Amino acid sequence: MNQEKSTVQIDKLKSGDEESFAMLVDETSGKIYRTLLQILGNEQDAEDILQETYLKAYRAIPEFENRSGLYTWLHRIALNEALMQIRIRKPQIVSIDDNEPFSDDLDIEQKDIVDFCCLPEGELLSKESRHFLDQAVQTLPESLRIVFVMRDIEGLSTQETADALQISENNVKIRLMRARMILRKKLSAYFNKFFIEEKEL
Amino acid sequence: MKNHNHAPSCKQMLGNLSEFIDGDLQAELCSEIEEHLKNCKNCRIVVDTLKKTVELYEKCASEETNLPNDVRERLFKKLALDDLKKHQESS
Ligand SMILES: [Zn+2]
Numbered sequence: 677m678n679q680e681k682s683t684v685q686i687d688k689l690k691s692g693d694e695e696s697f698a699m700l701v702d703e704t705s706g707k708i709y710r711t712l713l714q715i716l717g718n719e720q721d722a723e724d725i726l727q728e729t730y731l732k733a734y735r736a737i738p739e740f741e742n743r744s745g746l747y748t749w750l751h752r753i754a755l756n757e758a759l760m761q762i763r764i765r766k767p768q769i770v771s772i773d774d775n776e777p778f779s780d781d782l783d784i785e786q787k788d789i790v791d792f793c794c795l796p797e798g799e800l801l802s803k804e805s806r807h808f809l810d811q812a813v814q815t816l817p818e819s820l821r822i823v824f825v826m827r828d829i830e831g832l833s834t835q836e837t838a839d840a841l842q843i844s845e846n847n848v849k850i851r852l853m854r855a856r857m858i859l860r861k862k863l864s865a866y867f868n869k870f871f872i873e874e875k876e877l
Numbered sequence: 878m879k880n881h882n883h884a885p886s887c888k889q890m891l892g893n894l895s896e897f898i899d900g901d902l903q904a905e906l907c908s909e910i911e912e913h914l915k916n917c918k919n920c921r922i923v924v925d926t927l928k929k930t931v932e933l934y935e936k937c938a939s940e941e942t943n944l945p946n947d948v949r950e951r952l953f954k955k956l957a958l959d960d961l962k963k964h965q966e967s968s
Contacts, residue, residue: 698958705952706942723948727955734956782891784923791922793929800933809937828931829938853895860923860930 686746690738697737701730704747708754714813715758715825725761729754751830759840762822782857792867799870812862816855823848824855887913887920898928 684703688696708729712722732753740749792800799805813821826837827848834852838845890910896902897910914921944952953959 694958697956698953701952701956701958702949705944705949707938709944709948710942711938723951726948727952730952730956782888784887784891784919789919789922791926793925800929801936806937809933813934828934831938849896853892856895856927856930857891859934860927863930863933864926 684746686740686742690740692738697734700746700750704750705730708750711751711825711829712754712758714810714829715755715822716761717814717818717821721761725754725757728757732757755826755830755832755840759822762818766818782854784861787868788861788864790864790868790871792864792870795867795870800867805866808866809863812859812866815862816858820851820855820858823851824859827852828856887917890920891923894924894927898924898931 684696684700689700705726709722709726712725712729713719716722716725729750733750736753740746744752813824816824822841823837826832826840827834832840834845834848838848841848890913893902893906893910897907902910914924943949950959
């Protein structure tokens with residue numbers, strides 16, 4: 677997930693050197709903001725939590741122990757802050773262990789069978805496609821979206837995700853499965869247009 | 878111990894595909910799915926595109942990205958590092 681290729685010197689950072697901290701912010705804040713946008717779903721909350729994250733980090737940096745690496749440490753602070761924000765906003769989302777019956781996420785019709793794997797990378801990751809990928813995450817129900825971001829975007833393990841959300845590991849797996857299946861279906865519908873265009877030629 | 882050999886139906890498998898692509902599924906279920914995939918093109922496409930979906934998101938997540946300028950400006954101000962930032966920019 678996060679490559680530890682920082683040019684920031686940890687001992688300078690821990691001694692409270694502002695310039696080093698500014699460098700750290702510039703190296704890490706783009707990705708953290710992107711994750712916060714995905715998990716919180718709006719710019720204002722993402723910006724508030726971004727600020728909160730670095731204020732916390734700045735205060736905690738003297739006690740930082742280089743066990744997990746600086747990037748991972750920062751991402752953990754950001755995720756914790758985001759989850760706290762979500763609990764305040766909608767307490768039920770992160771606390772309930774859901775046993776919702778399966779909706780139609782798992783129904784697959786012929787139109788959902790589009791072999792978009794064969795499309796060139798340039799189309800799969802064009803600017804427009806990336807925009808669609810982001811939008812698709814935003815349409816997931818929040819309880820699925822949080823798990824998807826933690827597991828597949830932030831790279832946390834099933835157990836770490838379960839602990840952070842206080843739900844069972846099995847629930848994490850079910851939510852992740854549903855999120856992935858929904859996204860796969862959405863991407864199939866989206867990328868299908870490239871095949872239709874091809875046929876029309 | 879289950880002894881029967883027939884492969885699960887398409888719908889029965891779908892719930893396990895997420896763990897299947899992560900390689901986290903128990904061996905028995907795994908081989909049942911592999912057996913099914915040999916003869917079912919639709920499910921092969923579902924498995925491949927499910928993998929691809931996860932891969933695309935991982936790829937996007939691993940790429941560097943910059944903070945929008947206005948967000949960066951306000952963040953530096955909040956951290957009381959904005960003097961420093963001006964200093965850096967002018968140098
Ligand atoms: Zn099948």
